[in-house]
Amino acid sequence: YPPLTTIPPPAKYGGRHTVTLIPGDGIGPELLTHVRELFRFCCVPVDFEIVSIDSKSTSDDDMNNAITAIRRNGVALKGNIETNHNLPPSHISRNNILRTSLDLYANVIHCQTLPGVRTRHRDVDIIIIRENTEGEYSSLEHENVPGVVECLKIITRKKSLRIAEYAFNAARQNGRRRVTAVHKANIMKLGDGLFLQCCKEVAAGYPEITFDSMIVDNTTMQLVSKPQQFDVMVMPNLYGSVISNVCAGLVGGPGLVPGANYGKDYAVFETATRNTGKSIANKNIANPTATLLASCLMLDHLRLHGYASMIRKAILATVSETRLHTADLGGQGTTSEVVQSVMREIESKGPRTSEQI
Amino acid sequence: SSGDGIGPEISTAVMKIFEAAKAPIQWEERNVTAIKGPGGKWMIPTEAKDSMDKSKIGLKGPLKTPIAAGHPSMNLLLRKTFDLYANVRPCVSIEGYKTPYTDVDLVTIRENTEGEYSGIEHVIVDGVVQSIKLITEEASQRIAEYAFEYARNNQRASVTAVHKANIMRMSDGLFLRKCREVAENFKDIKFTEMYLDTVCLNMVQDPTQFDVLVMPNLYGDILSDLCAGLIGGLGVTPSGNIGANGVAIFESVHGTAPDIAGKDLANPTALLLSAVMMLRHMGLHGQAKKIETACFDTIRDKKVLTKDLGGNSKCSEFTGEICRRVQDME
Numbered sequence: 080y081p082p083l084t085t086i087p088p089p090a091k092y093g094g095r096h097t098v099t100l101i102p103g104d105g106i107g108p109e110l111l112t113h114v115r116e117l118f119r120f121c122c123v124p125v126d127f128e129i130v131s132i133d134s135k136s137t138s139d140d141d142m143n144n145a146i147t148a149i150r151r152n153g154v155a156l157k158g159n160i161e162t163n164h165n166l167p168p169s170h171i172s173r174n175n176i177l178r179t180s181l182d183l184y185a186n187v188i189h190c191q192t193l194p195g196v197r198t199r200h201r202d203v204d205i206i207i208i209r210e211n212t213e214g215e216y217s218s219l220e221h222e223n224v225p226g227v228v229e230c231l232k233i234i235t236r237k238k239s240l241r242i243a244e245y246a247f248n249a250a251r252q253n254g255r256r257r258v259t260a261v262h263k264a265n266i267m268k269l270g271d272g273l274f275l276q277c278c279k280e281v282a283a284g285y286p287e288i289t290f291d292s293m294i295v296d297n298t299t300m301q302l303v304s305k306p307q308q309f310d311v312m313v314m315p316n317l318y319g320s321v322i323s324n325v326c327a328g329l330v331g332g333p334g335l336v337p338g339a340n341y342g343k344d345y346a347v348f349e350t351a352t353r354n355t356g357k358s359i360a361n362k363n364i365a366n367p368t369a370t371l372l373a374s375c376l377m378l379d380h381l382r383l384h385g386y387a388s389m390i391r392k393a394i395l396a397t398v399s400e401t402r403l404h405t406a407d408l409g410g411q412g413t414t415s416e417v418v419q420s421v422m423r424e425i426e427s428k429g430p431r432t433s434e435q436i
Numbered sequence: 437s438s439g440d441g442i443g444p445e446i447s448t449a450v451m452k453i454f455e456a457a458k459a460p461i462q463w464e465e466r467n468v469t470a471i472k473g474p475g476g477k478w479m480i481p482t483e484a485k486d487s488m489d490k491s492k493i494g495l496k497g498p499l500k501t502p503i504a505a506g507h508p509s510m511n512l513l514l515r516k517t518f519d520l521y522a523n524v525r526p527c528v529s530i531e532g533y534k535t536p537y538t539d540v541d542l543v544t545i546r547e548n549t550e551g552e553y554s555g556i557e558h559v560i561v562d563g564v565v566q567s568i569k570l571i572t573e574e575a576s577q578r579i580a581e582y583a584f585e586y587a588r589n590n591q592r593a594s595v596t597a598v599h600k601a602n603i604m605r606m607s608d609g610l611f612l613r614k615c616r617e618v619a620e621n622f623k624d625i626k627f628t629e630m631y632l633d634t635v636c637l638n639m640v641q642d643p644t645q646f647d648v649l650v651m652p653n654l655y656g657d658i659l660s661d662l663c664a665g666l667i668g669g670l671g672v673t674p675s676g677n678i679g680a681n682g683v684a685i686f687e688s689v690h691g692t693a694p695d696i697a698g699k700d701l702a703n704p705t706a707l708l709l710s711a712v713m714m715l716r717h718m719g720l721h722g723q724a725k726k727i728e729t730a731c732f733d734t735i736r737d738k739k740v741l742t743k744d745l746g747g748n749s750k751c752s753e754f755t756g757e758i759c760r761r762v763q764d765m766e
């Protein structure tokens with residue numbers, strides 16, 4: 080998805096890549112351990128530099144270390160970091176800080192109906208491109224007088240043009256025919272109005288792609304009745320959160336969909352819906368599919384396409400095996416059973432030659 | 437107020453059904469189309485306002501907002517005039533009108549006066565726009581109290597506050613805090629909190645896990661439409677707006693459908709179910725149940741349905757069928 084010209088080639092030393100790994104909280108650590116296990120098994124030439132972020136700490140040291148590490152390596156794989164509600168409002172979400180510090184301006188999520196997964200809707204194939212650094216997530220709030228709080232939503236021409244450009248470019252590169260901008264410009268006339276205007280301007284440069292727009296509440300109604308009508312969708316930050324969660328739910332839930340965050344210089348991969356999954360942590364019941372697929376997106380980004388497709392094929396074959404489905408898909412399979420199955424699937428394809436990789 | 441487009445015909449349908457049910461309602465029709473009052477300020481016509489102040493309860497059909505510059509949104513004007521602070525939408529799956537989702541039975545309660553719809557926006561410098569989301573202690577407390585009282589009065593088991601306090605620490609944090617405080621006074625109702633994105637994720641996978649949802653303006657706007665989509669859309673979803681001083685206006689939230697206006701093709705279900713909500717609000721539960729059952733039975737039977745419900749009957753035929761069933765229940 081990222082325009083190949085703007086991201087520099089990934090750093091490599093001795094033929095091996097170093098990737099920052101942030102375990103996060105909840106199910107993050109165990110699932111990322113499985114990724115490392117799988118990579119070792121497949122002899123993927125990636126070394127992980129593990130950087131922990133303690134969600135209970137108020138110190139900025141962990142965050143600064145993580146950001147430095149990602150700047151150094153250029154690529155990261157992460158679990159979600161919990162935001163502690165008991166800390167004062169000045170304590171900003173760590174996940175948000177990562178995104179804004181590294182200017183990971185595009186959150187890209189591809190929701191597709193997978194074979195073997197029972198859902199209410201068939202043939203869903205939507206790419207969601209969400210502005211990831213401004214909008215409602217600007218973290219600019221103040222209490223004017225006690226009991227009256229203002230929260231500022233910032234929309235800029237620069238970032239709106241940037242994300243629109245990203246969306247249309249991605250649509251063109253992937254042979255997609257239609258881009259829909261999601262907004263609420265009838266109410267937020269200036270803010271969302273500006274966003275919409277920027278999308279229209281960029282659309283003019285892509286005459287082969289159909290551009291239309293839809294109000295966010297109508298969009299959600301359309302998604303639950305006829306999701307097949309959507310192709311590529313582009314939107315500001317908050318609506319992106321709503322739409323990507325709706326779409327992920329439509330194709331089978333948080334355990335299946337991977338997500339990518341791209342900036343000009345860095346890329347960070349995680350699950351699409353960014354859940355910590357605290358209640359199912361360390362019970363060997365979490366669905367590793369989304370995290371494993373996110374690691375494949377990362378491998379593609381590192382131009383290790385051979386490894387990426389090998390692992391992805393094995394994951395998709397495993398997902399279509401109903402008897403291995405984890406609880407979120409209505410089954411009783413365990414996390415490790417799924418990972419074992421992926422490894423067996425890879426093994427059954429025989430030893431890899433250097434041509435294949 | 438009948439409203440525009442298909443408004444008049446569906447209002448007539450509702451009044452006919454109420455007559456057949458012998459509901460003790462006396463209708464006072466008033467036009468609420470905005471007029472320019474003294475001083476040039478847009479307002480609701482005085483006769484309409486006086487009527488509402490007296491009776492406190494209103495039923496409204498769809499209104500079209502003229503595109504003319506300077507003309508305010510009609511809904512916004514009504515909201516401000518009567519301080520309609522709570523928008524309530526019960527979403528119940530309709531047997532006979534199939535959607536991919538069954539057994540939906542939830543209520544969205546949306547704070548309707550502030551939040552992201554404060555209308556306060558400005559261009560800071562060229563190319564940088566700031567939209568202000570306003571959350572106050574007062575409005576948050578008021579909507580939380582309404583939600584818990586609604587739950588109690590309608591025998592609902594739980595209230596879930598929907599928020600994004602992990603990102604909007606101060607604003608949604610305040611909203612959440614007030615919900616938690618109010619929950620303390622309603623120990624008989626279960627209180628939970630859930631992130632907006634998690635609600636969206638779970639809602640499309642299993643809507644049966646939700647009961648009463650309370651939230652600030654924007655999330656409420658999105659979620660109430662999402663839930664309406666689950667049960668079949670705005671043509672079958674009722675809605676009520678609760679105001680200060682006991683005022684309540686019930687309305688259908690679909691559009692004016694100018695393309696079918698006056699052709700006896702409209703579906704009055706949304707307005708009818710809103711009128712049923714109105715009866716319940718007034719304590720007339722028996723009448724409400726009777727009319728609601730007649731409506732659902734007609735839809736379930738599938739013999740007389742308007743086009744949008746999958747049939748090819750006229751609005752008057754659909755209405756007549758419901759009237760017949762209501763009378764048979766006497």
